[in-house]
Structures are given as C-alpha cells and as structure tokens.
Amino acid sequence: MKSIIYAIIASLIFGTLSVNGQLRTPxxxxxxxxxxxxxxxxxxxxYSRPAVKGRSIxxxxGIVQYGEFWRTGANAATKISFNGDLSFGKADLSKGDYTILTKPGKTSWKIFIYKYESPNWSSYVEKKPLATLEVATKKLNTSVESLEYAIQNISMDTANLEISWDRTSVQIPIQIDTKTQVLKNIDRAMAGPSIFENFNAALYLHENKIELPRALTYIQKATKNENAQFFMVxxxxxxxxxxxxQKDALVAAKRSLKLSEEAKNNDFIRFSKKLISEL
Incomplete structure (x- = not known):
C-alpha cells in the first residue's frame, strides 16, 4: 500500500513539474x-517594445546612454523588410531585410543601417554599416510609454519612419520611386501576357481537353519566343x-528534343523521342 501511495505522490509531483516547465508569462x-x-x-x-515604467530613458x-550603441528596441535586433527598392534617409537600399542600431544624442541620433543577418543585435556592433545617417530629435509634449515604430506622413512615394519613446522622437525619411514602378507595370500590362502566362493557360486547356484551338494559340505565343523552354515546345x-x-506536331517534337538535349533534361529527351517515334 505504501509503495502505491509513494507512486501516486511521485506522479503528482512530476505532473506539477511538467506543467511548470510549460509555464508561459507575459x-x-x-x-x-x-x-x-x-x-x-x-x-x-x-521589434520589441520596452516600457518607461517610471525610469529615466x-x-x-537614463537606461539608454548618449553616444552608445542601442538596439533601438529590446530583446532581438529590430528587423525592417521591404519588397522593393527605396531610399532610407540618403541611403539607397535594395529590397530585402535590414536592421538598425542607433547612437542617441540630446539633439540628434546617428542611425546605422546593416543587412539583417542575425537576431543577435550585438553581432552588428563591430561590422561596417551599409550606411550612416544623422537625424534631429524632436521633443514630445506627452510621454510615449512603450517604444513605438510607426510609418507616418504617407504619400504615393514618400513616408517617414518615426521612432518614439518617452518624450523623444526621431523621423527618418523614406522615398520610393513609385512612378518608375508604375510605368514598368503599365508597359508589362500593355505588352500582353508573359510567356509563362500563355504556357499556363495552354496547359490548363489541354490537360482538361477543352478548347484545343485556343490552347494552340496560347502555346504558340509562348513557343515563338526566343526564350521558349523545352517543356513548352x-x-x-x-x-x-x-x-x-501530325506534320506540325513532328516539327515541334524535334525542336523539343533539341532543346531538351541542350538543357540536358533526360526526362524530356525520352518523352520527345517517344513522341517522335509515334508521329
């Protein structure tokens, strides 16, 4: 009986430890x-948002010293991502992932921009930044309790990245060449469907055995392109x-074989040879 009681107590203790091991706190x-x-x-x-909590900042x-590197957040390095090229301050950046470190000062901050490689913010301190900016500070009338990143003053091609905490704020201008992007999109749309869009349309129609003349129109728009791929032909x-x-199919099959051999794609070399023999 004692051994049974000990076993029950042990299981209860172990269960409590397991629950505590999964304890989640804010x-x-x-x-x-x-x-x-x-x-x-x-x-x-x-980014992560530290709070003032009555402290000097x-x-x-303060907890952030003037002239010393700051992760400009808490915990891990802040990650800033964008899917198009832009200017960040006076720095021209290609689409991708970046992080910033700052050296706050009383009247201005230095901003150091790096390609994002790791959440470990201290790993960037010894690296050469992609660009360095200096922006003036702004004194706020009311305190911002938790560090805040915001994108403000948005137009079609400009905005400001605003970083605010306690009674201090800085703004980093962002500029995007939206006009060029739109003109490229217009040119692309006016030029008609891409080679792959024509191929995918033809593939759908052919696989489903519907409107084969239409499928042929689409596929030949793709295969007449000098960049036509072996699988398209x-x-x-x-x-x-x-x-x-049949005669036209044989010509296309021979072209498919040639392109497959150039691409060294054994599967389509085999498919093309088989089709040629059938034709």
Missing part, C-alpha cells in the same frame, strides 16, 4: 509588427498531335 518587452504599404512597396517592421541618468507538339496536325 514578455516584459512584447514583440510587435508594423506593416504599411507606401506606393507599391510593402514595408514590415518587427535617455541621457547620463513539347506541350505544343502534344496539342498539335491532338488537333490532328
């Missing part, structure tokens, strides 16, 4: 995500065969 500096589209460019910022008596041969155009 983060002191919770993570946050900011998403904003400026023109045609999507910008996303992932910036300066000799093979599909043209299949569509021509199914339309009863």
């Amino acid at each position: 983060a002191l500096s919770p993570g946050s995500t900011v998403k904003q589209t400026v023109g045609l460019t999507d910008i996303e910022i992932n 910036f300066g000799p008596d 093979y599909r043209e041969a299949l569509i021509l065969r199914d339309l009863g155009k």
